[in-house]
Amino acid sequence: MNVTQLILHRFDPERIHDQSVHFGSFIGKFKSLRWLLEKTFGFENDKLQVSLGNLDFPNPIGLAAGFDKNGEIVPVLQAIGFGFIEVGTVTPMAQPGNPKPRLFRLKTEKAVINRMGFNNNGVDSLVRSLAKVSKRVPVGINLGKNKSTEISKAAMDYVIGIEKAWEVADYFTVNVSSPNTADLRELQGEEFLKPLIDAVVEKREQLKIKTGQYKQIWLKIAPDLENSELEVICKAILESNIDALVISNTTTGRRQLSEKWKSEPGGLSGKPLFELSNNVLEQAGKLLKGNIPLIGVGGISSAEDVKTKMSLGASLVQIYTSLIFEGPGFVKALKKDLLNTQHN
Ligand SMILES: Cc1cc2nc3c(=O)[nH]c(=O)nc-3n(C[C@H](O)[C@H](O)[C@H](O)COP(=O)(O)O)c2cc1C
Numbered sequence: 150m151n152v153t154q155l156i157l158h159r160f161d162p163e164r165i166h167d168q169s170v171h172f173g174s175f176i177g178k179f180k181s182l183r184w185l186l187e188k189t190f191g192f193e194n195d196k197l198q199v200s201l202g203n204l205d206f207p208n209p210i211g212l213a214a215g216f217d218k219n220g221e222i223v224p225v226l227q228a229i230g231f232g233f234i235e236v237g238t239v240t241p242m243a244q245p246g247n248p249k250p251r252l253f254r255l256k257t258e259k260a261v262i263n264r265m266g267f268n269n270n271g272v273d274s275l276v277r278s279l280a281k282v283s284k285r286v287p288v289g290i291n292l293g294k295n296k297s298t299e300i301s302k303a304a305m306d307y308v309i310g311i312e313k314a315w316e317v318a319d320y321f322t323v324n325v326s327s328p329n330t331a332d333l334r335e336l337q338g339e340e341f342l343k344p345l346i347d348a349v350v351e352k353r354e355q356l357k358i359k360t361g362q363y364k365q366i367w368l369k370i371a372p373d374l375e376n377s378e379l380e381v382i383c384k385a386i387l388e389s390n391i392d393a394l395v396i397s398n399t400t401t402g403r404r405q406l407s408e409k410w411k412s413e414p415g416g417l418s419g420k421p422l423f424e425l426s427n428n429v430l431e432q433a434g435k436l437l438k439g440n441i442p443l444i445g446v447g448g449i450s451s452a453e454d455v456k457t458k459m460s461l462g463a464s465l466v467q468i469y470t471s472l473i474f475e476g477p478g479f480v481k482a483l484k485k486d487l488l489n490t491q492h493n
Pocket of ligand 1: 215
């Protein structure tokens with residue numbers, strides 16, 4: 150390996166991410182190191198608590214899906230102060246995802262483009278990991294379909310996810326919006342969405358009767374929707390027992406980006422997504438009229454951004470890209486700023 154390759158290799162964003170997860174998984178095994186993390190990054194205040202149905206959140210800042218795909222670092226994520234953690238996306242069978250490179254950091258834009266394609270170790274592995282964790286905040290499992298599953302049979306993959314992960318999940322998110330699995334976003338359309346929702350809700354009812362436990366089901370949608378498409382989604386949700394709508398996943402749009410990145414395929418997250426995801430959040434809020442809780446995701450990089458999402462109707466928020474740029478202390482900083490601005 151020559152020097153250039155070595156540098157590229159060392160600073161390859163996916164490699165950095167994988168190494169962080171390995172490191173986090175190692176740290177998470179030791180009580181003393183978790184304690185140290187918590188001493189450094191932990192910060193809670195009763196004023197930040199939020200309840201949503203049967204779930205209580207110590208604070209409204211959640212980790213968005215895709216960061217801990219296999220549920221390997223939940224103890225560390227708890228220690229750095231997330232109010233809830235969404236692991237996954239997980240699919241019934243393990244799969245490698247798309248060819249590399251597939252993760253790009255856009256430093257100037259404070260954004261990321263990814264086309265990971267649901268690389269994950271499969272739901273059985275995720276369940277084994279989570280079974281070992283002593284949970285202190287709600288842990289949700291984000292579900293997807295395998296690449297090899299035909300779109301017409303996709304509902305079965307989500308049902309398998311719910312059935313297998315039932316015991317270890319506090320809630321499920323049905324992800325129909327990642328742009329990197331061919332056809333997945335079609336599941337948001339009229340033809341597939343209602344049957345998919347009916348199938349997962351029916352499985353939840355069966356398991357509720359069997360176990361006496363209720364698990365919320367959230368639906369995560371794309372920011373690249375026409376009004377008419379959003380209307381279809383909101384109508385389907387109002388007619389069903391979906392517990393919350395997560396808005397949004399990454400965008401396939403490339404507004405405001407330099408030429409260099411315009412043609413890089415994948416989902417764009419971070420700052421350039423903020424306004425777009427807010428527009429969909431606002432629109433969904435109007436259509437749902439407060440009947441379904443909303444989770445605001447996309448481009449959050451300050452407490453002000455969190456408050457903007459909340460003013461548009463979000464009860465909780467999630468972050469991903471800002472964690473990459475700002476590091477683990479960002480969760481504490483956000484919470485402190487949120488509290489300070491609450492007082493003003
Ligand atoms: C590298 C990467 C991988 C992601 N993987 C997933 C995923 O597996 N499932 C999912 O629902 N969202 C995934 N997302 C989307 C995030 O959960 C989130 O919706 C999006 O990044 C917008 O939030 P942000 O601007 O704070 O990053 C991923 C995002 C990134 C950057």
